[in-house]
Amino acid sequence: MTEVAYFDAAANLTDDMYLGVYNGRKYHDPDISHxxxxxxxxxxREILVTAGSLEQSRAAINLVSKTRRGQLSQLRSGWPKLYATVGVHPTRCGEFFSGDNISSMAAKSSAEAHLRALRELLLEAAAASKEAASETAPSVVAIGECxxxxxxxxxCEPEVQKRGLELQLQLAAECRLPLLLHNRESTADLVEILKRYHKRLCAGGLVHSFDGSPEDALSLLDLGFYIGLNGCSLKTEENLRVVRDYIPLDRLIIETDCPYCEIRPSHASYQFMSAQGEDIARLGWSSGPRFEKKKHRPGFGVRGRNEPCGIVQVCAVISKIKSLPMKEVAAAARSNARSLFLHSETGKASENSLG
Known part of the structure; x- marks a missing residue:
């Protein structure tokens, strides 16, 4: 087993692709254990299982629970420790509200009910962790993906997204959990809202899957947030320049956002895949080749479907961009992620604050 250790800070492991379902069609059996x-x-060593809805939040917590209780087939010691997020993706914030007018009494009542359901889910997860004698390893460690x-x-229109975000910022402040933040072409509004809640958000957060400008990076770093990088953060030459020059190692976290955001031949980062005689394209997939979903073979990956092991490629490319040893990048990114998400009081905070 390799001496380099990683923390995948964003993985959509409840996605249907890991059940063998692609665009509504079943191609193979679930293969999460493989x-x-x-x-x-x-x-x-650690994976943060992300959620984008109340339903996905339940599924993420359930997956974490199954791995911890050994309910998945072929469970072995040495598997990554899984953690979950609870939250609602901006494109699904309409689920908070009923009707078209988010200021109506019906909409406010609906939003409170949805927020209450998220809060109750957090309490249930905290209680389950305590019952399993794992208070120091809570199942839920962040609010998001919001x-x-x-x-x-x-x-989902911007005004609804903003209101949904504010509701979740209130929840994060209540339970003193960090944020897993989504940001696409919205940095100015995101920063403005975060500034209004900044004094209440004591646990910080990660702006994941970052692909913004130098100005975007600096404004988020100034607020104390970490920056999450995956294959989609490394698409263009400008992306590479931002990573190299504007995101310091002590604020950088790596992730896969799998089954999406794999490094592809069309990305600027792909130039490093065979740089200086190294076959980076094979990193992370040492167990064997990947096959098309129609020809899936148990124990092997699926071509075009990203997995947590793909984080090795992300780390390798960042090490090339920053001219740093790969082991140093991995160690810093994992240390940052553990510091943010696995603070010793995180699990107790969520239970005590909401109870």
Whole structure:
């Protein structure tokens, strides 16, 4: 097993692709146990399972519980420790409200009910962790994935997104949990809202899947947030310059956002995949080749479907961009993620503050 250790700070492990379902069609059996086996083999020690709705939040907590209780087949010691988020993605913030007018009494009542359900889920998770004698390893360690997304306003208009974000910032402040933030073409509004809540948000957060400008990075870093990088953060030459020059190692966290955000041949970062005689394209997939979903073979990955083990490629590319040893990048990113999400009082805070 490799000596380099990783923390994948954003993984959508409840996605249907890991159940073998692609665009509503079943191609193969669920293979999450093989995915975690591959992750362990590549040195991934922790994975944050992200959620974007109340339903996904329940599923994420359930997956964490199953791995901790050994209910997945082929469970072995040395697998990554899983943690979960609870929250609502900006494109789904309409689920908070009923009707078209978010200022109506019916909408306010609906929003309070949805927020109450999120709060109750946090309490249930905290109680379950305590019952399992794992208070020092809570199942839920962040609120999110919440934020703003102005690239996909066809799913949810900006005003609804803003109100949904504010509700979740209130929740994060109540339970003293860090944030997992989504941000697409919305930095100015996101920063403005975060500034208004800044004094109440004592636990900080991560702006994940960052692909913004130098100005975007600096404004978020000035607020004390960490910056999350994955394959989609490394698409363009400008992205590479921002990572190199504006995101310091002590504020950088790496992630996969799997099953999405894999480094692809069309990305500027792909130039490093075979740089200086190194075959970075094979890193993270030492267990064997990947196959098309139609020809899936148990124990092997699926071509085009990202997994936590893909974090090794992200780390390798960042090490090239910053001219730093890969082990140093991995160690700093993991230390940052553990400091943010696994603070010793996190689990107790969520239970005591909401109880």
């Amino acid at each position: 995915i975690l086996e591959r992750a362990a083999g590549e040195g991934i 934020g703003l997304d102005y690239a996909r306003t066809q799913f």
